[in-house]
Each structure stands twice: as structure tokens, then as C-alpha cells.
Amino acid sequence: MSTLIGVDLGGTNIRAAVATGTYTHAAPTHSATPGQDGPAAVVEAIARCVAEAAGGRQVDGLAIGIPGPLDPRRGIVYAAPQLRGWDNFEAASALRSRIGCEVVIHNDANLAGYAEWVAGAGRGTTDFIFITASTGVGGALIISGDLYAGKSGTAGEIGHMPLSPDQPPCGEGHPGCLEGTASGTAIARSARRAVEAGEFTSLSELAPDAIDGRAVQDAAHAGDEVALRIFTTAARSLGRAVGGLINLFSPEAIAIGGGLINAGELLFGPLRAAVGEMAFAVPAEQCRIVEAELGTDAGLVGAVAWAVKSFGQSSPAGNG
Ligand SMILES: [Zn+2]
Incomplete structure (x- = not known):
């Protein structure tokens, strides 16, 4: 039984939730984004938000939507205008080191669109x-x-x-x-x-x-x-x-x-x-x-769905 997590990183807030199905999630945890304090502070805030969402369980895989242009294959953020110091930041490896699980990153709007495709207006x-x-x-x-x-x-x-x-x-x-x-x-x-x-x-x-x-x-x-x-x-x-x-x-x-x-x-x-x-x-x-x-939930739904797509079906599933 694996614990997969989706994270929606915004300029002002971080939200994290455990996947309960292919695109459904448990109640999210929230935290403020210390966007002006540099990448290490933001990574730390994400890690705490993820730990709270996981509730003591080992996290097996994490997908995160980030507000800026990035390369999802290499895990590198090219720039994030709302986050100081994220130019060419190796976000996936930084999060992997801190949280201790596999991490994939994607652009937040791309993940919101992915959510609409699997669970919203683009279904089918x-x-x-x-x-x-x-x-x-x-x-x-x-x-x-x-x-x-x-x-x-x-x-x-x-x-x-x-x-x-x-x-x-x-x-x-x-x-x-x-x-x-x-x-x-x-x-x-x-x-x-x-x-x-x-x-x-x-x-x-x-x-x-x-x-x-x-x-x-x-x-x-x-x-x-x-x-x-x-x-x-x-x-x-x-x-x-x-x-x-x-x-x-x-x-x-x-x-x-x-x-x-x-x-x-x-x-x-x-x-x-x-x-x-x-x-x-x-x-x-x-x-x-x-x-x-999906409204403002699209980013988190997309991150959860991307985690499940990237790291396999979460369980106990069934409602996704
Ligand atoms: Zn333009």
C-alpha cells in the first residue's frame, strides 16, 4: 500500500494531499509559501506540509505543480517569478533529498489542465x-x-x-x-x-x-x-x-x-x-x-493525478 502525494505550490500558499484514487485526494494540508526567503525555506515548508498530509506514513512518491517554466524530465525550474532564487533551481532533487522519496515536478497550469482532462471538462x-x-x-x-x-x-x-x-x-x-x-x-x-x-x-x-x-x-x-x-x-x-x-x-x-x-x-x-x-x-x-x-482545486487534483500516473496506482483506491 503506497502513499502518493500531490502538492500545489503557489506564490502565497502550499497545499498537499494524499492520493486516494487516480485523481481523488484526502483533505489537503496548507502552509504559507515563504517565497521571498529562497529555495531552501520553500523546500522546508513543502516538506513539513507533506509530512503533515502523510500523517506519519512513509511517502512513496510525490508530484508537485510549480508556478513557472520548468523541465519536468530533468526536474529543473527555469524561473518562478513569485519565488525568489528559483532560477535554474534543481527542485526535484532538492525535494527528493529533503523528503526521501521519488519526486516529479511540472508546471502548475499544465497540471491544472491535466486535472481537467482526467477529472473535469476534458474527460473522455x-x-x-x-x-x-x-x-x-x-x-x-x-x-x-x-x-x-x-x-x-x-x-x-x-x-x-x-x-x-x-x-x-x-x-x-x-x-x-x-x-x-x-x-x-x-x-x-x-x-x-x-x-x-x-x-x-x-x-x-x-x-x-x-x-x-x-x-x-x-x-x-x-x-x-x-x-x-x-x-x-x-x-x-x-x-x-x-x-x-x-x-x-x-x-x-x-x-x-x-x-x-x-x-x-x-x-x-x-x-x-x-x-x-x-x-x-x-x-x-x-x-x-x-x-x-474543477475551479481552484484543479492544481492539486492535477498534482495528485500526476503522482499516481508517475508512481503507480495508489491504494486503497477505488473512488478515482
Ligand atoms: Zn507575453
Whole structure:
């Protein structure tokens, strides 16, 4: 009877849970991420969170989702913007040494997409794409029944596809990439600019740092025309990207997750319309565009499922 653990490492929190099936898990343990204290402190915090989740049992295998580009085969994180000192950090071997079990690492959005594929909106498909749109825009590609990582291990960075060079840059400085227009960060920035320019909007009643993606979403729902325009622009960009992905991959389904999907039809209406601007009719007709199903649990579910895939079926199983 083996004890397999999934860990979701975020910029602010660590969550760990024991696998109870192929993608189900026991109640998770939580800990704050000491992201500014260097890799050793974060590894220590992860180890304590894992030990608590394991409840005294020997851990046989661990999979962890990490917020940054990385190489899952070599176990090396190239960079993690929210974690100081993680450039070219050999995360898998550091965790293996500290915890004393086999460790696999993967990008957090890739594992969230893997979770949606095995347990959420992509169940039963062979070719599936996941896009998460919240503070940033990330994603995952399931191609021919496998999570695709590419040569470097970093594939699936859907947020940084080029859309239009005259659009604003993302935080990485790419002119006109998807994240520069369709992330919560980009939506908030557009709204602050509109307020600064003196446009007539209810958002001008808020302090500038209170204008975030959620506030723009709320204002759009209340019928604020400036907020609606900004949100529709973001949704249209996402839809154009979805259309391009359909042309490239012809997947059976594309699931959209992340905080932006709380906008419902405000997002999906213009998004679906924009897919039609870009996608060829035949692959578009055969691709479902759906909401992701697992919400904020996707990262942990994906890590658990990746641990089970990597280290064998956990037991006692049966409910996965
Ligand atoms: Zn970018």
C-alpha cells in the first residue's frame, strides 16, 4: 500500500494531499509559501506540509505543480517569478533529498489542465486544450492522449501567443501577446487608463489600486459601458486565440478556467463570436468550448493525478 502525494505550490500558499484514487485526494494540508526567503525555506515548508498530509506514513512518491517554466524530465525550474532564487533551481532533487522519496515536478497550469482532462471538462477526450485566465493567462495541451511538454518542457504557454503587435505588452514584455490583453492584470490596467483619461465610468469612484479584474467584471455586469468594452476586448482576444488553437490542433474540447470565467456570458458571448472570426468551420464544429469544472482545486487534483500516473496506482483506491 503506497502513499502518493500531490502538492500545489503557489506564490502565497502550499497545499498537499494524499492520493486516494487516480485523481481523488484526502483533505489537503496548507502552509504559507515563504517565497521571498529562497529555495531552501520553500523546500522546508513543502516538506513539513507533506509530512503533515502523510500523517506519519512513509511517502512513496510525490508530484508537485510549480508556478513557472520548468523541465519536468530533468526536474529543473527555469524561473518562478513569485519565488525568489528559483532560477535554474534543481527542485526535484532538492525535494527528493529533503523528503526521501521519488519526486516529479511540472508546471502548475499544465497540471491544472491535466486535472481537467482526467477529472473535469476534458474527460473522455484524446485531444484537449486548457486555458486558465486570471491574473495571468496559462494553459496546457493534451495531444494524442498525453500532456505535451515539448523539447524544453515548457510547452503550453498559451498566454504568450502573439495576437496583435499594437496591443499592450504582458509582464514579460511581449508586445501584443494574449496575456497583455486578456489577463485580469491587463483588464485592470486598461480600466485604470480609462479612468485616468477621464472616461465616464463607475470605476472612477474606486481608488486606482482597488481597480482589479474583478471590479471591472462587476462594473460590466452592472452595465458600465467602459467596463463592458474592456471586458469584451479581452474576451474577443481570448476567442481569437481559441480560434487559432482550433486551427492548429483541432482538439475535441477547449476548456476555459480561471477567475475570468465568473463573468459567464460576458466572457463566453464575445469569446465564441471571435472564435468564428478565426477558426476553420470543420474543426470548429467538432470542438466543444466549455467552462473548466474543477475551479481552484484543479492544481492539486492535477498534482495528485500526476503522482499516481508517475508512481503507480495508489491504494486503497477505488473512488478515482
Ligand atoms: Zn507575453
